[in-house]
Amino acid sequence: MLLPSQGQLEKYAELALRTGVNLQENQKLMINSTVEGAPFTRIVARKAYEMGAEDVHIVWADDELTRLRYEYADVETLKEVPDWQKDMFSYFGEKGAAILSIRSTDPDLLKGIDAGKVAAATKARSEAMTKFRDFTMNDRIQWSIVSIPIPAWAQKIFPEESEDNAVEKLWEQIFSIVRVDREDPVAAWEEHNQTLIQAKQFLNKKKYSKLIYKAPGTDLEVELPNNHIWKGGASQTVEGKVPFNPNMPTEEVFTAPHKYGVNGHVSSTKPLNYGGNVIDNFTLTFKDGKVVDYKAEEGEETLKHLLDTDEGSSRLGEMALVPHESPISQSGLIFYNTLYDENASCHLALGKAYPNNVEGGSDMSEDELDQSGVNHSLSHVDFMMGSDELDIDGVLEDGTTEPVMRKGSWALSFE
Amino acid sequence: MLLPSQGQLEKYAELALRTGVNLQENQKLMINSTVEGAPFTRIVARKAYEMGAEDVHIVWADDELTRLRYEYADVETLKEVPDWQKDMFSYFGEKGAAILSIRSTDPDLLKGIDAGKVAAATKARSEAMTKFRDFTMNDRIQWSIVSIPIPAWAQKIFPEESEDNAVEKLWEQIFSIVRVDREDPVAAWEEHNQTLIQAKQFLNKKKYSKLIYKAPGTDLEVELPNNHIWKGGASQTVEGKVPFNPNMPTEEVFTAPHKYGVNGHVSSTKPLNYGGNVIDNFTLTFKDGKVVDYKAEEGEETLKHLLDTDEGSSRLGEMALVPHESPISQSGLIFYNTLYDENASCHLALGKAYPNNVEGGSDMSEDELDQSGVNHSLSHVDFMMGSDELDIDGVLEDGTTEPVMRKGSWALSFE
Numbered sequence: 001m002l003l004p005s006q007g008q009l010e011k012y013a014e015l016a017l018r019t020g021v022n023l024q025e026n027q028k029l030m031i032n033s034t035v036e037g038a039p040f041t042r043i044v045a046r047k048a049y050e051m052g053a054e055d056v057h058i059v060w061a062d063d064e065l066t067r068l069r070y071e072y073a074d075v076e077t078l079k080e081v082p083d084w085q086k087d088m089f090s091y092f093g094e095k096g097a098a099i100l101s102i103r104s105t106d107p108d109l110l111k112g113i114d115a116g117k118v119a120a121a122t123k124a125r126s127e128a129m130t131k132f133r134d135f136t137m138n139d140r141i142q143w144s145i146v147s148i149p150i151p152a153w154a155q156k157i158f159p160e161e162s163e164d165n166a167v168e169k170l171w172e173q174i175f176s177i178v179r180v181d182r183e184d185p186v187a188a189w190e191e192h193n194q195t196l197i198q199a200k201q202f203l204n205k206k207k208y209s210k211l212i213y214k215a216p217g218t219d220l221e222v223e224l225p226n227n228h229i230w231k232g233g234a235s236q237t238v239e240g241k242v243p244f245n246p247n248m249p250t251e252e253v254f255t256a257p258h259k260y261g262v263n264g265h266v267s268s269t270k271p272l273n274y275g276g277n278v279i280d281n282f283t284l285t286f287k288d289g290k291v292v293d294y295k296a297e298e299g300e301e302t303l304k305h306l307l308d309t310d311e312g313s314s315r316l317g318e319m320a321l322v323p324h325e326s327p328i329s330q331s332g333l334i335f336y337n338t339l340y341d342e343n344a345s346c347h348l349a350l351g352k353a354y355p356n357n358v359e360g361g362s363d364m365s366e367d368e369l370d371q372s373g374v375n376h377s378l379s380h381v382d383f384m385m386g387s388d389e390l391d392i393d394g395v396l397e398d399g400t401t402e403p404v405m406r407k408g409s410w411a412l413s414f415e
Numbered sequence: 416m417l418l419p420s421q422g423q424l425e426k427y428a429e430l431a432l433r434t435g436v437n438l439q440e441n442q443k444l445m446i447n448s449t450v451e452g453a454p455f456t457r458i459v460a461r462k463a464y465e466m467g468a469e470d471v472h473i474v475w476a477d478d479e480l481t482r483l484r485y486e487y488a489d490v491e492t493l494k495e496v497p498d499w500q501k502d503m504f505s506y507f508g509e510k511g512a513a514i515l516s517i518r519s520t521d522p523d524l525l526k527g528i529d530a531g532k533v534a535a536a537t538k539a540r541s542e543a544m545t546k547f548r549d550f551t552m553n554d555r556i557q558w559s560i561v562s563i564p565i566p567a568w569a570q571k572i573f574p575e576e577s578e579d580n581a582v583e584k585l586w587e588q589i590f591s592i593v594r595v596d597r598e599d600p601v602a603a604w605e606e607h608n609q610t611l612i613q614a615k616q617f618l619n620k621k622k623y624s625k626l627i628y629k630a631p632g633t634d635l636e637v638e639l640p641n642n643h644i645w646k647g648g649a650s651q652t653v654e655g656k657v658p659f660n661p662n663m664p665t666e667e668v669f670t671a672p673h674k675y676g677v678n679g680h681v682s683s684t685k686p687l688n689y690g691g692n693v694i695d696n697f698t699l700t701f702k703d704g705k706v707v708d709y710k711a712e713e714g715e716e717t718l719k720h721l722l723d724t725d726e727g728s729s730r731l732g733e734m735a736l737v738p739h740e741s742p743i744s745q746s747g748l749i750f751y752n753t754l755y756d757e758n759a760s761c762h763l764a765l766g767k768a769y770p771n772n773v774e775g776g777s778d779m780s781e782d783e784l785d786q787s788g789v790n791h792s793l794s795h796v797d798f799m800m801g802s803d804e805l806d807i808d809g810v811l812e813d814g815t816t817e818p819v820m821r822k823g824s825w826a827l828s829f830e
Contacts, residue, residue: 035475038450042479049487055495056484060450060475064457069471072464080470084502091497 003039004171012146012180013044015248017051019189020144021098022244025052028097035062037104040148044102057092063106063152067276070113070121078121081128093135098244099143106152107336110276119305122275126309126378137354137380138362139235142244147174147339156336177249177328177340189245193233198414199321200230200253210395211319211404213266213346215387217283222319222348223261225373227359230255238362249328251343254320256357258373260289262316266348270334270341270384277302278336282383289315289375291350306350312377318349318357324388324408338382346386346405351379418454419586427561427595428459430663432466434604435559436513437659440467443512450477451565452519459517472507478521478567482691485528485536493536496543508550513659514558521567522751525691534720537690541724541793552769552795553777554650557659562589562754571751592664592743592755604660608648613829614736615645615668625810626734626819628681628761630802632698637734637763638676640788642774645670653777664743666758669735671772673788675704677731681763685749685756685799692717693751697798704730704790706765721765727792733764733772739803739823753797761801761820766794 003009017023029048033041045056070078092099110118126133135141154166161169175181182188213220232253234243263286271280279299284291291314296303307314320342322329328344335341353375355361361369366376392405403411418424432438444463448456460471485493507514525533541548550556569581576584590596597603628635647668649658678701686695697711697718706729711718722729735757737744743759750756768790770776776784781791807820818826 035450035453038477042477042483045480046483049483053487055488055492056480058475058477058480060473060477062453062457062473062475065460065471065473068457068461068464072468073470077470082503082506084499084506087499087502088497091499 004175006043008175008180009040009043010047011185012175012178013040013047015178015180015185015189016044016100016102016144016146017048019186020146020245020248021100021142022242023048023051023053023098023142024242026054028092028095029053029056030092030097030099031056031058032099032101033058033060034102034104034150035060036150037102037148041102044100059088063109063150067109067113070110070117075117075120078117079124081124086128086131089129089132093132093141096141099136099141101143101145103145103147103337103339104150104153105147105273105337106150106276107156107273107278108152108276111278113276115277115301115305118275118277118302119309123309123378130378133352136246137352139238139356140362142237142242144244144246144248145339146178146248147337149174153337157333173331173333177331193245196233196250196253199410200232202412202414203230203253203255206394207397208394208404209397210261212393212395212401213385213390214392215267215385215390217267218265218385218390220262220264220266220286222316223258223373225256225258225358227372228255229357229359231354231357247339247343249340249343251326251328252320252322252347254318254357256353256374257316257319257348258289259312259315259353259370259375260373262286262289266385268383268385269387270345271298271336272381272383273336273338274299274302274306274381279303279306291315306379306381309351309379310377312375313351313379315350315375315377316348317351317353317375317377317380318347318382320347320349320382321392321405322346322386323405323410324386341384342382345384346390346392346408347382347384349380349382351375351377351381419590421458423590423595424455424458425462426600427590427593428455428462430593430595430600430604431459431515431517431559431561432463434601435561435660435663436515436557437657438463438466438468438513438557439657441469443470443472443507443510444468445507445512445514446471446473447514447516448473448475449517449519449565450475452517452563455563456517459515474503478524478565482524482528485525485532490532490535493532494539496539501543501546504544504547508547508556511556514551514556516558516560518560518562518752518754519565519568520562520688520752521565521691522571522688522693523567523691526693528691530692530716530720533690533692533717534724538724538793545793548767551661552767554653554771555777557652557657559659559661559663560754561593561663562752564589568752572748588746588748592746608660611648611665611668614825615647617827617829618645618668618670621809622812623809623819624812625676627808627810627816628800628805629807630682630800630805632682633680633800633805635677635679635681635701637731638673638788640671640673640773642787643670644772644774646769646772662754662758664755664758666741666743667735667737667762669733669772671768671789672731672734672763673704674727674730674768674785674790675788677701677704681800683798683800684802685760686713686751687796687798688751688753689714689717689721689796694718694721701731706730721794721796724766724794725792727790728766728794730765730790730792731763732766732768732790732792732795733762733797735762735764735797736807736820737761737801738820738825739801756799757797760799761805761807761823762797762799764795764797766790766792766796
């Protein structure tokens with residue numbers, strides 16, 4: 001597989017370790033990687049040790065074997081998650097390890113596999129990961145997700161190109177979007193994060209009680225919990241206050257919608273890659289926070305199973321604002337990869353909300369979170385509904401309304 | 416990396432699954448594989464599913480990351496084996512999975528790493544694997560080890576060749592030695608196993624009380640436990656009586672030496688690859704079963720640590736007879752890989768004995784095994800001491816002596 005220069009790969013590795021998980025000396029690092037991604041993962045591991053990592057452990061997965069397993073194993077087998085697997089992830093959480101996911105996903109990996117089988121397995125795995133998810137979703141540990149090209153993904157984005165050319169073009173896009181092509185990517189990220197911090201601070205002062213989304217196919221009112229908090233840019237760990245960037249790239253500011261306060265309908269604007277299948281051109285209708293109707297031109301069966309995962313998977317867990325001028329959006333590409341597409345577009349997530357999107361959320365019980373309007377679910381799946389035709393109004397505490405976004409761009413000035 | 420034809424690889428995969436672990440329908444399969452070995456491992460996994468495997472789980476390792484870890488992590492970290500790792504292996508034992516190890520080892524992987532560090536880590540891992548080792552060494556599950564080339568290994572054997580040529584030559588050797596090049600490799604194995612069965616049956620009737628080894632640098636008397644059993648060819652699981660071949664290739668018949676009954680000295684005839692380091696041209700002196708002196712031209716420090724692992728690691732756990740005409744021996748190659756070199760040469764093993772090499776051994780307590788002369792240790796390391804200059808005499812129960820091997824060849828006729 002074609003790889004960029006060693007120098008560029010090392011710059012990316014260093015960025016993922018410093019700006020992404022912000023690896024500390026004598027800290028353990030767990031990396032999720034595919035076998036196909038091994039050449040880059042090895043560079044990251046070496047760099048981590050050079051930075052003083054106590055230990056680096058790789059949890060390997062392999063796309064071809066994953067697909068084989070879905071083809072051949074029965075649903076009961078696919079639902080088995082042995083205790084040692086749960087314990088493995090919890091172990092790294094308990095040891096305060098930094099967790100880096102190096103994703104390289106074929107958007108069509110599970111195309112043609114029975115959607116019910118995939119849904120059952122995904123749900124079982126999500127249940128098994130409950131304890132570990134508490135570490136990441138509450139910022140108890142440093143974690144980050146980055147992506148690297150593989151041919152199957154690259155050719156989904158650039159279907160006209162040869163395998164090598166497609167991979168090369170995708171590396172270029174990634175390096176540009178994640179600022180690896182800057183002279184000092186770490187500094188570029190600090191500067192970039194400042195703009196997100198400005199936006200979230202501004203929105204936190206506004207204390208909107210509701211946002212109203214309008215676009216072709218979308219007319220949606222979303223209430224916000226009292227004491228909601230907009231987040232964006234770097235996160236920090238609850239105890240050690242170690243800053244880290246959970247997503248690279250990130251262009252969003254986001255908060256939790258009120259789980260019982262969503263009404264209207266919303267249409268997707270980009271395909272959603274969920275569990276190895278693509279869901280595209282879909283519309284969700286909400287009543288009092290819950291999806292009461294849905295349709296999809298592609299992947300409707302997969303969408304149905306996603307919504308049916310549990311009580312919370314048909315409610316919203318995140319609302320994120322991304323201006324249409326974002327560099328990813330400007331690339332004009334559809335990445336079939338949520339990490340990229342969500343940062344090109346305003347989006348919402350079905351499923352679990354981040355507890356820290358309300359004041360004191362990470363110390364709340366499930367009941368308290370529910371009373372605050374913070375959704376709970378095994379799943380958390382972002383979908384894109386932003387475009388240059390999206391207008392958003394914000395309703396202030398006194399009931400007056402003001403424009404938040406117009407034609408996909410900020411209608412507010414944060415200065 | 417250069418690969419043989421798909422057809423040959425599939426034949427090898429099928430042989431490993433049918434003749435090696437003898438995978439049963441609806442059985443789980445665990446595969447140990449390196450990331451470098453992924454192309455072949457994927458073929459094995461697909462074939463396993465086609466044969467009706469319930470589930471295939473790969474435990475991946477990566478040579479480069481293993482080496483990095485030894486270079487950078489401190490010894491305390493290297494000694495850590497989290498519970499989930501032990502539980503992972505035990506899980507597959509308890510589920511009655513078949514265990515296939517697909518080895519591709521760089522003989523010099525850990526060259527230059529402090530031998531004490533390697534020894535401490537190896538010992539800790541061996542301790543952690545105690546429960547799992549009970550499954551394999553007592554034939555409670557079907558298990559098998561096969562090897563595939565990687566450039567670092569191939570070029571150690573063929574140092575004059577280019578990387579591609581060396582790998583190609585090693586594939587050819589492997590396919591010839593493991594009989595993949597026969598029209599029906601499974602049938603060829605059945606036939607081959609018959610000759611090993613003849614030999615072991617013959618030796619079991621002989622009930623030698625002692626074997627006496629003589630060769631340049633070797634003059635060793637090895638007592639055998641009462642009720643020792645020679646094994647060779649296919650093993651079978653204790654409960655289900657499912658036949659399987661733990662090693663591919665295998666050319667040996669073997670039994671347990673008496674742990675307190677070894678006297679004299681023995682010199683190695685081939686290099687020993689132990690934990691990523693090579694030990695070569697070494698001599699061990701035994702008194703009452705225990706190594707009381709040793710020297711090695713290469714890797715003496717590694718040998719020292721091996722002998723110091725625990726009380727049993729300086730006593731013998733296996734004596735194996737392999738005629739010098741074995742196809743591996745005839746190749747004239749040194750493989751720097753125990754699986755191959757041990758099957759070209761009479762050998763002994765330091766460390767744990769297979770309990771089933773004495774009558775009823777797998778049901779014996781540790782004390783009972785000790786009283787029977789069956790060695791216990793965390794380690795089990797074969798070393799080669801056979802050659803065309805080796806003579807072996809057998810002492811019968813009545814005290815008379817007869818030739819067992821002369822100049823490395825059988826002096827007995829099994830017909």
